[in-house]
Amino acid sequence: MDIFIQQIINGLVLGSIYALVALGYTMVYGILGLINFAHGEVVMIGALTALTAIGVLVPAGLPGPVVVLAGLLIAIPVCMAVGFAIERVAYRPLRNAPRLAPLITAIGMSIVLQQLAMIAWGRNYHTFPALLPALPHRVMGAAITDLQIIIVVTAALLMAALLWLITRTRLGRAMRATAESPSVARLMGVDVDRVIAFTFVLGSALAAVAGVMVAANYSIAHYAMGFMLGLKAFTAAVLGGIGNVGGAMLGGLLLGVIESLGAGYIGDLTGGFLGSHYQDVFAFFVLILVLVFRPSGLMGEKVAERA
Amino acid sequence: MSDDVLLAARGISKRFGGVQALHAVSLTIRRGEVYGLIGPNGAGKTSFFNVLTGLYSADEGSVTFGGATLALGAPHRIVGAGISRTFQNIRLFGAMSALENVMVGRHIRLRTGVIGAILRTPAARAEEADTAARAHELLRYVGIDRLANQQATHLSYGDQRRLEIARALATGPRLLALDEPAAGMNATETAGLRALVEKMRDDGLTVLLIEHDVKLVMGLCDRVAVLDYGEKIAEDVPDVVRRDPRVITAYLGTEAV
Amino acid sequence: MNPVAPKLRAHLGIALIGVALAVLPFVVGATFGNSWVRIVDFALLYVMLALGLNIVVGFAGLLDLGYIAFYAVGAYLYALLSSPHLALAFPAVFASAPDLPFWLVLPLGALVAGLFGVMLGAPTLKLRGDYLAIVTLGFGEIIRIFLNNLNAPLNLTNGPQGINNIAPARIAGHALSRPLELFGAQIPSVTLYYYFFLALTLLVIFVCVRLQDSRLGRAWVAIREDEVAARACGINTRNVKLLAFGLGATFGGVAGGLFAGFQGFVSPESFGLLESIMVLCMVVLGGMGNIAGVILGAVLLALLPEVLRWGAAPLQQALFGSVPVDPETLRLLLFGIALVLVMRLRPAGLWPSALRRRELAAHADGSAP
Known part of the structure; x- marks a missing residue:
């Protein structure tokens, strides 16, 4: 039983991170109807930038949480700039091109970013120093660390703030209007180009936070970490109903839990045939199943067929 | 009835x-x-x-x-x-010639499969020639055969409408x-x-x-x-x-x- | 002008290309050494792969990001059926290494890869383009993860170590891994493989050209151009797309089998996402849907890493006194930049397909009203 609780806790932590990344996918998709293939790399850049900054700040002797926060605050603008560049280079010039064209440029951007990161940070794994209290609390026979609590709470606060931004502010209204119909929004005086750029930048800021969380949670960061994470977060977005902000949050949490439980029990389920190293496969099976049986996701509306 | x-x-x-x-x-x-x-x-x-x-x-x-x-x-x-149809906002196959657009319309009346296409069997060859001839006939019927080799997107608006009708007629x-x-x-x-x-x-x-x-x-x-x-x-x-x-x-x- | 002249010129051109292709390995071997002939052999494999993917992406317009999985299926099936691995891993079942004839194993690999293509395509082909891209990407990763981990509890794939001691291609009783004595001259193994791969590549090109010019080729392009209109024309889009997927996968399976026999060794490393993207680059860069363009793209991109390996490191050494960027990274960086630039500057590729004109039209023109 305590294994079950433990896996749920791990899943919620992981899921909070997925949700933050998934929001980036879903917001861009909601507005442009396109998948930002390079989004995973933004997470990676966030993690590695923060790590580098932390590496510089640690010798200064500041308290651990302050150092991490400082690293995060440096990573966020860097990621925002990267997100902005992705939109400018890979998406804006191709706004009227066939659908596959921006997807291919985005794949190109993703490769470029990954290789640049490799040149900057090397092939090695970077370890995240133990700056945050890792003492586990006991909850119903399972362990939860302060770090895990911080991750879940931060993610929840950010998501609440995002919902507020989207539903209560002028900018959020402009985003929703653009998502509904860019041409009409433009006629109503919305600067559609700016809204789209802002959406990329906003998603990238969340990705930066997620990147630091992943690095802290697994104590590790690597130039190639963005690919798999991005893919899973995209799965989470699809699971929840892509284009739907609430759906991305739900999908992220759900996928995290599915994955954790799956990793914990796959051995028992398959009679020991498959082990926990198949954890990554779960996300893909979930993705394929969702797309085949409920392409609109859990919270997505059924897209009207259009001739 | x-x-x-x-x-x-x-x-x-x-x-x-x-x-x-x-x-x-x-x-x-x-x-x-x-x-x-x-x-x-x-x-x-x-x-x-x-x-x-x-x-x-x-x-x-x-x-x-x-x-x-x-x-x-x-x-x-x-x-x-x-039953075949045209569209309110013309939907042609833009990268194809007018003739090929009409030939696509014949698709359902043709039988050539993978093997026939690769080996170009006499049956496949005859079917293909017949399809092209029939497509020309239809282009002539709607009055645009002189444009057979033009790319569909390069046709004038009225001719695109006619081409779409020819393509629909091709399905028989x-x-x-x-x-x-x-x-x-x-x-x-x-x-x-x-x-x-x-x-x-x-x-x-x-x-x-x-x-x-x-x-x-x-x-x-x-x-x-x-x-x-x-x-x-x-x-x-x-x-x-x-x-x-x-x-x-x-x-x-x-x-x- | 004499109407025979252009035809003669075309025949002459083909004859010249034929002679050039025939002497290529000897010229390359004598000038750069046999390791470069080997590189040319690999380029031919990539041409086959790219032509297979071109059916899916170029003709039918379905973005498949997991294409390399079919290459992997073909390669691993060949490896399992042509190496001692099964006998070593399951001595109770296989008393000795399965010793199946090459000409049975290769088509079998193609068939199984094709089946995988259909199995993946059947549930997913109704998805919209970008979703399909992600699902195929996921599928490619699933295959790789399984190859990587299926060494326990049943050792099917030997995990990350891969399978070695794979039997080479064998034609008319001669194993291509050994040089051939012919009229007193010795033809090296890489050259034998060259001719073998060249013959198969020509076959693949032939099949692609024939398919392109058929009812099916037209249906694929129609789906790519406008799926709704294609459906309204009576095309059973699901079946026709499935056919493109299956055929593309089959080509991938053939190339995979050849790769396994040629290399004598397979491991999951050869079948990562980057390989899928590289083959996609070949198709996109060369000119989606244009067979000649795709061949050009495949040859260029297959040779690029070798050129970089040969030129980039010394160049950097000369410029910076060190090698800050290794050739592999540089290669990928160039791929990425190429994808962005090609899509923005030449969205139809370096050698885009021209509008197909029909000779029949020439005399029909006169009779038009």
Whole structure:
């Protein structure tokens, strides 16, 4: 039983991170109807930038949480700039091109970013120093660390703030209007180009936070970490109903839990045939199943067929 | 059912989310006639069209065509049964030549498979030559054979409409469904279109026409049905429909009556 | 002008290309050494792969990001059926290494890869383009993860170590891994493989050209151009797309089998996402849908890493006194930049397909009203 609780806790932590990344996918998709293939790399850049900054700040002797926060605050603008560049280079010039064209440029951007990161940070794994209290609390026979609590709470606060931004502010209204119909929004005086750029930048800021969380949670960061994470977060977005902000949050949490439980029990389920190293496969099976049986996701509306 | 009925739609309903696009629409199209379907914007004309040609499936209702029940929601089977269509916003295969567009229309009447195509068997070769000849014939029929090798997107608007009709004819239809064929045409082009539709009727084809241009419909069609808010409110010869008070209300609004 | 002249010129051109292809390995071998002939052999494999993917992406317009999985299926099936691995891993079942004839194993690999293609395509082909891309990407990763981990509890794939001691291609009783004595001259193994791969590549090109010019080729392009209109024309889009997927996968399977026999060794490393993207680059860069363009793209991109390996490191050494960027990174960087630039500057590729004109039209023109 305590294994079950433990896996749920791990899943919620992981899921909070997925949700933050998934929001980036879903917001861009909601507005442009396109998948930002390079989004995973933004997470990676966030993690590695923060790590580098932390590496510089640690010798200064500041308290651990302050150092991490400082690293995060440096990573966020860097990621925002990267997100902005992705939109400018890979998406804006191709706004009227066939659908596959921006997807291919985005794949190109993703490769470029990954290789640049490799040149900057090397092939090695970077370890995240133990700056945050890792003492586990006991909850119903399972362990939860302060770090895990911080991750879940931060993610929840950010998501609440995002919902507020989207539903209560002028900018959020402009985003929703653009998502509904860019041409009409433009006629109503919305600067559609700016809204789209802002959406990329906003998603990238969340990705930066997620990147630091992943690095802290697994104590590790690597130039190639963005690919798999991005893919899973995209799965989470699809699971929840892509284009739907609430759906991305739900999908992220759900996928995290599915994955954790799956990793914990796959051995028992398959009679020991498959082990926990198949954890990554779960996300893909979930993705394929969702797309085949409920392409609109859990919270997505059924897209009207259009001739 | 009398022999001269080609198509009979019964109780077709279609919902999109909360919107009832079609509400129990029934109508019959007779062999060899030009049948007009009109109605104000958003009346459900195109939705009906899309159900009839298989792009949408209907929530309720059925269609019999030439005595057999149509498999709604399966366009290739509907085309196979003998209904083909054009689109309101012309949809050609842009990267292909005019001729190839028409040849694609023959697809369902051809048999060549992978093996035949690779080995280029005598049967495949004959079929291909026949397809090209037939495509040229159809281009000539609609009057644009001189443009056979032009890229479809380079054709003028009126010629693109004609090309789309040729492509639809290539499927070998018994019923040709035209979705607002005169939209965006000038007076000369519209007159040409009208002549073409009359030629097709004279050659024994049944035509279903959605049109905004009421004058064209009233002049061209043998019978007309009117849709309003997804319901059929009239179906008769143009002269009767024209005087129907419900139709006048639908078109002009209640204040005008 | 004499109407025979252009035809003669075309025949002459083909003859010249034929002679050039025939002497290529000897010229390359004598000038640069046999390791470069080997590189040319690999380029031919990539041409086959790219042509297979071109059916899916170029003709039918379906973005498949997991294409390399079919290459992997072909390679692993060949490896399992032509190496001692099964006998070593399951001595109770296989008394000795399965010793199946090459000409049976290769088509079998193609068939199984094709089946995988259909199995993946059947549930996913109704998805919209970008969703399909992600699902195929996921599928590619699933295959790789399984290859990587299926060494326990049943050792099917030997995990990350891969399978070695794979039997080479064998034609008319001669194993291509050994040089051939012919009229007193010795033809090296890489050259034998060259001719073998060249013959198969020509076959693949032939099949692609024939398919392109057929009812099916037209249907694929119609779907790519406008799927709704294609459906309205009576094309059973699901079946036709499935056919493209299956055929593309089959080509991938053939190339995979050849790769396994040629290399004598397979491991999951060869079948990562980057390989899929590289093959996609070949198709996109060369000119989606244009067979000649795809061949050009495949040859260029297959040779690029070798050129970089040969030129980039010394160049950097000369410029910076060190090698800050290794050739592999540089190669990928260039791929990424190329994808962005090609899509923005030449969206139809370096060698886009021209509008197909038909000779029949020439005399029909006169009779048109």
